[in-house]
Amino acid sequence: MGLTCESCSRGVLKKKFNLRCGEKFVIALAGNPNVGKSTVFNELTGLKQHTGNWPGKTVVNARGNYRYEDMEFVLMDLPGTYSLLASSVEEQVARDFICFGQPDVTIVVVDGTCLERNLNLVLQVMELTHNVVVCVNLIDEAERKGIFIDIKALEEELGVPVVGTIAREGVGLEELKRRVLNVALNIENLNPKKISYSKPVEDAIKGIEPEIDRILKGKLNSRWVALRLIDGDNTIVNSIYEHIYDKKTLEIEGEEVLVNA
Amino acid sequence: MHRQFLGKFNELVRISDLSSFTYGDSLRDSIVKDIYRAAEEVTKKVVTQKSQRKITFDKKIDDLLTSKIFGYPIMILLLGLVFWITITGANYPSQMLANLFFWLEGKLTYLFMVLGSPQWLHGILILGIYRTLAWVISVMLPPMAIFFPIFTLLEDLGYLPRVAFNLDRLFKKAGAHGKQSLTMSMGFGCNAAGIIACRIIESPREKLIAILTNNFVPCNGRFPTLIALATIFVGGLVASQYRSLAATLFVTLLVVFGIIVTLIVSWVLSKTILKGIPSSFTLELPPYRKPKIGRVIYTSLIDRTIFVLGRAIAVAVPAGLIIWILANITLGDKSILSHSAAFLDPFARMIGLDGFILMAFIIGLPANEIVVPIIIMSYMSKGAMLELESLLEMQRLFIDNGWTFLTALNVMLFSLFHFPCGTALWTIGKETGSLKWTMLSALIPTVIGIAVCFIVTQGARLLGLVF
Amino acid sequence: MLLSKAAIGSKVKVVSLESKGLLRRRMMDLGLIPDSEIEVIRESPLGDPRAYGIKGSQIALRREEASQIVVEVVN
Numbered sequence: 001m002g003l004t005c006e007s008c009s010r011g012v013l014k015k016k017f018n019l020r021c022g023e024k025f026v027i028a029l030a031g032n033p034n035v036g037k038s039t040v041f042n043e044l045t046g047l048k049q050h051t052g053n054w055p056g057k058t059v060v061n062a063r064g065n066y067r068y069e070d071m072e073f074v075l076m077d078l079p080g081t082y083s084l085l086a087s088s089v090e091e092q093v094a095r096d097f098i099c100f101g102q103p104d105v106t107i108v109v110v111d112g113t114c115l116e117r118n119l120n121l122v123l124q125v126m127e128l129t130h131n132v133v134v135c136v137n138l139i140d141e142a143e144r145k146g147i148f149i150d151i152k153a154l155e156e157e158l159g160v161p162v163v164g165t166i167a168r169e170g171v172g173l174e175e176l177k178r179r180v181l182n183v184a185l186n187i188e189n190l191n192p193k194k195i196s197y198s199k200p201v202e203d204a205i206k207g208i209e210p211e212i213d214r215i216l217k218g219k220l221n222s223r224w225v226a227l228r229l230i231d232g233d234n235t236i237v238n239s240i241y242e243h244i245y246d247k248k249t250l251e252i253e254g255e256e257v258l259v260n261a
Numbered sequence: 262m263h264r265q266f267l268g269k270f271n272e273l274v275r276i277s278d279l280s281s282f283t284y285g286d287s288l289r290d291s292i293v294k295d296i297y298r299a300a301e302e303v304t305k306k307v308v309t310q311k312s313q314r315k316i317t318f319d320k321k322i323d324d325l326l327t328s329k330i331f332g333y334p335i336m337i338l339l340l341g342l343v344f345w346i347t348i349t350g351a352n353y354p355s356q357m358l359a360n361l362f363f364w365l366e367g368k369l370t371y372l373f374m375v376l377g378s379p380q381w382l383h384g385i386l387i388l389g390i391y392r393t394l395a396w397v398i399s400v401m402l403p404p405m406a407i408f409f410p411i412f413t414l415l416e417d418l419g420y421l422p423r424v425a426f427n428l429d430r431l432f433k434k435a436g437a438h439g440k441q442s443l444t445m446s447m448g449f450g451c452n453a454a455g456i457i458a459c460r461i462i463e464s465p466r467e468k469l470i471a472i473l474t475n476n477f478v479p480c481n482g483r484f485p486t487l488i489a490l491a492t493i494f495v496g497g498l499v500a501s502q503y504r505s506l507a508a509t510l511f512v513t514l515l516v517v518f519g520i521i522v523t524l525i526v527s528w529v530l531s532k533t534i535l536k537g538i539p540s541s542f543t544l545e546l547p548p549y550r551k552p553k554i555g556r557v558i559y560t561s562l563i564d565r566t567i568f569v570l571g572r573a574i575a576v577a578v579p580a581g582l583i584i585w586i587l588a589n590i591t592l593g594d595k596s597i598l599s600h601s602a603a604f605l606d607p608f609a610r611m612i613g614l615d616g617f618i619l620m621a622f623i624i625g626l627p628a629n630e631i632v633v634p635i636i637i638m639s640y641m642s643k644g645a646m647l648e649l650e651s652l653l654e655m656q657r658l659f660i661d662n663g664w665t666f667l668t669a670l671n672v673m674l675f676s677l678f679h680f681p682c683g684t685a686l687w688t689i690g691k692e693t694g695s696l697k698w699t700m701l702s703a704l705i706p707t708v709i710g711i712a713v714c715f716i717v718t719q720g721a722r723l724l725g726l727v728f
Numbered sequence: 729m730l731l732s733k734a735a736i737g738s739k740v741k742v743v744s745l746e747s748k749g750l751l752r753r754r755m756m757d758l759g760l761i762p763d764s765e766i767e768v769i770r771e772s773p774l775g776d777p778r779a780y781g782i783k784g785s786q787i788a789l790r791r792e793e794a795s796q797i798v799v800e801v802v803n
Contacts, residue, residue, distance in 0.1 A: 034547040042556060082757040085293070088463060113548065114784025117636055117759050121298035143547065146311035154307040168553050193303070197295045198290055208276055215269045215276075229280040231289050237277045241270060286752070290745075293756045297764070323779075324772065332773040426788050430774035433790060439777070542793060543758060546779055546786040 024065075024072040025184045028098055030125055031109035032118050033080035036137045037064075039167040040109050043079045044177070061093075068177045073184075076103065082117075084124045085231065092235050099130050099220065100243035104184045105177070109135045112142035112149055112164070126160065126192045127224050133174075133179050134162045159191035197227075204230045219244055294602055319548050326423050336424055340446065343411050347450075348484065351403040358402065359648075362395035375724045381589075388645035389585025390578055392633065396646060397577040399453075400630040402570060404481040408450035409561035410546045417552035425544055435524040436531025438467035439544060441474075445523065448478040452681055453569050455480075460692070466537050470527050472689055473702050475522040477679040479516065482629035483676050487512050489633070494669035519677050523540040526705060569684065573628055576683035580627035584635065587624060589644045598624075598639060613671035613718030617661065623677065627683040629676070667721055678710030729778040729801070731780070732794035734768045735737035757785035760797060784786055 022199055031037040058071025062077040079090035096107055108125050109119035115136070126132050136149060153161040161179040165172030182188040197205070206224045212229070213222035220240070228236040266677070282525045325331055366387060372385040415421055421443050429439025448455030455475045462468040479487060488508060495511040496504035531537075587598040595603075598620060606616030617639040625632035634646040640662045641647070649655045659669075680703035681689065690699045734740050741766050747751050759782045760766070767781035777788040 034545055039553070039556065042559075075298075085753060085757065088754075090463075116300050116304040117783040117785060119303055120296055120757075123296050123299055124468050141550070148309045148311065150307045154303070157303045157306055168551075193299070195296055195299045198291050201291055201295065204284060206286060206797075208280065211276060212273070217272050227292060230284045231292055232281045232284065234277055234281065237274055240273065276764055286748070289753075290756070291759070295751075297759065297761050320769075327779075328769060329773045345779050426772050426777065427774075429788070429790070430776050433776070482729065542777065542788075542790040543754065544777070544788040546788060550788075624764060 001258035023183075024074050025104040026101070027073050027075045027079055027180060027184075028101070029075055029109065030078045030094055030098065030106055030121065031080055032121055035080070035109050035118065036167050037080055037109045038077065039177075040107075040135060040165070040173075041075060042139060043073055043167050043170055043173055054175055064188035070179055071181065073180070076101070081121065083121055084128070085233065092239070094098075095128070096239050096243065098125060100239065102119040105127075105131045105133055105180050107133050107180060108137055109137050109167075112136050112139040113145055113147060115147075115149060122158065123195055124191070126158070127195065127227075128221070130160070130190050130192050131183050132160045132192065133176065134158060134160060135167075135176055135185055136162060136164045137167050139164045140155060140166045140169075140171075157193060159193050161188055201227075201230065211224070216240075287494075318336045322549060323423070323546070329425055332427050334429060339415070339420075340449075343408065343415075344449070345449075346411060347404050347408045347481070348488075351481075354403040354406075355399055358399035359395070362399055366391060366395065367564040379435045384589060384644065385582060385585055389630060390581040392645055393577050393627070394574060394579030395583060396631055396634060397573050397628045398570065400485065401482065401573055402566070404484075405451060405454075405569060406562065406565045407676060408481065409454070409565040410452060410558055410671070412447060413557045413561040413565070414552055415559050417550065419547050419549045422546050426546060429542070429544070431524065432527070433542070435527040436467075437524075438462045438464065438687065439541065441467070441471040441527070444471045444475060445520070448475045449484075450481055451565075451569050452478070452480045452685040453572060454474050454565050456685060456688045456692055457568075466531070466535050469693065469698065470530050470535055472532060472692060473698065473705060474523045474526050476702065476706050477519045477678070478684060479519060479677055480629065480682075482682065484512075486629070486633050486676050487515060487673055489514065489652060489655065489672050490669045491515075492663075493652055493659070494666050498666075505604075515673060515677055521691045522678070522709065523585070526709070527663075572684045572687055576627040576687065580624070580631075580683070584624050584631075585645065588638065596644075599642075602639065611718065612675070612714035613667055613721075614675065614714070617662075618668075618672060618675075622679055625682075626680070629682050632676070667718065671718060674713050674717065675710045678706045678713060680704075680707045730795045731766065731768075731789075731797040732768075732778075732791045734799060734801070736768050736771060736778075739765060739767050739802045741802045743798040743800050745751055745797055747793075750795070751793070752784045755793070755797065758787055763801075765802060766799065 008013065016077045018256070029037060029041055032039075041064065046066070046067050059249075064075050066073050066075060076097060078094040083089045084091055084095040084098070090258050097103070104130055106125055108118075108122045110122060121133070122134055134154070136151060136154070139149065142149065149164070151162050161183060163172055163176045163179055165176060165198040167173065179188065183190070196202075205223060208229065209222050212225050215224065216222055225236060225240075328337060358567050367389055369391065370383065373387065374596045424442055424446070425439040428442040431437050435624050441459075443461065444458045445453045446455075447458040455478070456472050459468050459475070462471055491508040491511045492504060496508040499507045504531050587601070588596050590597050591602060594609030602620045604616070605619045609616050609619040618636055621632050621635035621639065625635055631646060634648055637649060637658065638644075638646045640658055649658065681687070686699055686703060690696070693699065731740065731742075736761070742760055742762050744762060745755055745760065747755060764783065769779045769781050769786060771778040772788075777790045778794065779786050779788045780794075
């Protein structure tokens with residue numbers, strides 16, 4: 001299991017994100033815009049998909065199922081984003097799902113033709129959850145552009161499974177499903193690359209992380225929350241309120257709370 | 262216990278507040294920089310770059326499609342081609358569907374007679390609801406089933422972002438986003454689909470502008486009306502071999518007028534109720550890709566066509582019922598429809614229409630396609646919607662009912678500028694989640710339509726122009 | 729020099745970003761961070777916006793956005 005969100009009540013969250021899944025594995029699908037994420041989604045789920053909106057947002061949400069090795073997987077298509085730093089509603093939705101929806105595995109689809117830009121998102125997702133599988137899509141297009149990616153080396157660098165795919169032609173998707181299952185069953189050797197920040201950032205983290213850790217009591221990765229607060233991102237505080245301190249229970253208590261806006 | 266949680270939460274809020282002014286931009290920048298640096302390091306270790314053949318190829322296509330000389334002509338040509346394929350291609354299946362529904366209507370009527378059901382029940386269910394439904398499906402489905410796949414194909418190829426790139430300057434001047442050009446093009450197919458497409462505009466302000474003005478481009482439901490009236494009344498002014506050419510030019514002129522009004526209204530909105538700093542503009546121009554036909558058909562048919570049709574049907578059923586009741590329940594010697602038309606007549610005359618026409622626009626709310634059939638129904642004092650065999654018959658009927666060139670012009674203008682259809686309004690409500698914006702989206706075009714028709718009519722009368 | 733003034737076809741390097749807050753963050757998310765290389769690829773038929781090659785993708789920016797990015801020419 002991921003090291004984040006360990007003890008939040010999953011049942012409530014699943015209801016919030018419209019998941020009804022019993023014993024199924026929940027897989028999140030993240031990626032930059034225009035990387036063929038929806039192709040991967042369609043190829044994996046076929047026509048078994050539902051679309052709707054994210055709770056309380058006008059952002060579209062697609063959800064589909066697939067079976068592999070006699071196990072059911074629910075695939076959530078997250079909005080295409082360049083980062084998870086919550087500068088737009090889409091980014092916030094994607095971040096909140098990975099953080100609070102606790103998917104068993106998060107697939108990050110990246111564009112083989114511009115790996116560097118896409119790795120930015122991969123590294124950010126890996127800060128949030130360790131259960132990541134990277135899907136390097138459009139490798140045929142990359143090769144046509146003269147770009148060759150050493151998948152094995154990338155896997156070693158990132159410390160999570162990496163699969164090369166040509167989603168339009170279905171190439172590599174079997175392998176992708178296999179690695180996703182492995183991660184879900186916890187039998188992959190994960191050693192995710194950690195971003196080491198420059199000294200001033202690390203010092204700032206050290207300054208507030210212990211206190212945050214005391215408050216959150218392991219409910220979330222405190223280093224990551226500290227980074228977001230240093231980043232001046234207030235939306236995370238709202239999200240924590242929304243997802244961990246469930247609003248309804250508080251109202252029953254008759255407490256009025258002013259959420260930091 | 263909750264109180265305790267809450268206390269903890271407030272501590273978090275405090276740390277957050279403190280952090281937001283303790284740490285500055287430079288620290289924040291270095292967070293992003295460090296992530297990018299890590300990404301760059303990894304990339305250097307795993308990527309080898311050889312030739313750049315594909316890049317040069319993409320660049321050549323872009324050079325052409327965004328060139329100063331060819332950029333706009335290619336755009337107009339492609340748009341024209343899409344229209345032409347849609348309009349000519351839709352005729353035949355539309356006719357087939359209509360025949361099929363008419364045949365089924367006969368069978369259903371027979372069934373009602375055999376079962377000995379009362380006349381009024383047959384009237385409500387078959388002549389009212391069924392016929393409206395059949396009408397909406399047979400005129401709406403074929404053009405959408407042709408337009409949307411072609412449009413999705415252009416989208417899949419990667420051409421559409423280039424259109425937004427080419428046109429952004431114009432939209433920027435109007436306080437809007439270049440991507441609005443795409444939602445407008447989509448609006449030619451169906452305004453409801455165009456409004457849904459506004460989701461691609463990230464900034465809320467520009468998105469709202471695009472939603473509120475989408476109705477100014479005539480959709481598939483209004484095109485046939487514009488074409489028919491232009492052929493009769495504008496084409497009638499020239500020699501017969503130039504008829505369709507004159508009609509085409511006139512419809513094009515109307516479309517251009519609609520686009521100009523779109524830009525003006527966008528500008529006014531962005532300077533008044535949607536005032537604010539223009540949001541940041543970033544638009545990715547992705548590499549060109551070979552489209553996957555199966556996916557194109559799937560997204561265009563399931564996500565767009567069926568979706569829009571479903572909503573249209575949901576609106577058409579109650580509307581069919583209401584239209585039938587209005588046309589068949591009589592008070593004194595006239596139907597409710599005639600009474601309402603008589604009531605509206607003085608106002609309608611002021612804007613160059615008549616009571617029946619205005620009434621047809623009002624009860625034609627579920628779909629613009631049924632406006633002309635309702636006008637015909639009213640003039641012929643029939644209880645159900647019908648279509649005439651030929652344009653000539655339609656011309657005779659309209660002229661017998663006092664139509665002049667001025668009337669036709671005003672009907673075309675009002676068709677271009679009036680409240681969105683029921684399906685579009687429903688969609689606006691869903692997308693904005695606000696009654697206020699939905700109401701405004703109906704109010705703006707209607708007020709403009711009334712004003713334009715009023716000026717045209719009074720101007721023509723004042724100048725003593727009799728057409 | 730400002731990015732909006734850089735010649736078409738030239739390659740430049742980001743020196744600093746002048747924008748603040750959300751816009752700054754959005755620009756950085758696109759890969760516009762100090763030291764990253766940018767190629768000025770093309771302009772639209774009306775001259776604005778212009779397309780830039782940033783970390784392998786082609787991104788169009790309006791003059792307003794581009795003029796908030798300070799760059800220097802790379803040889």
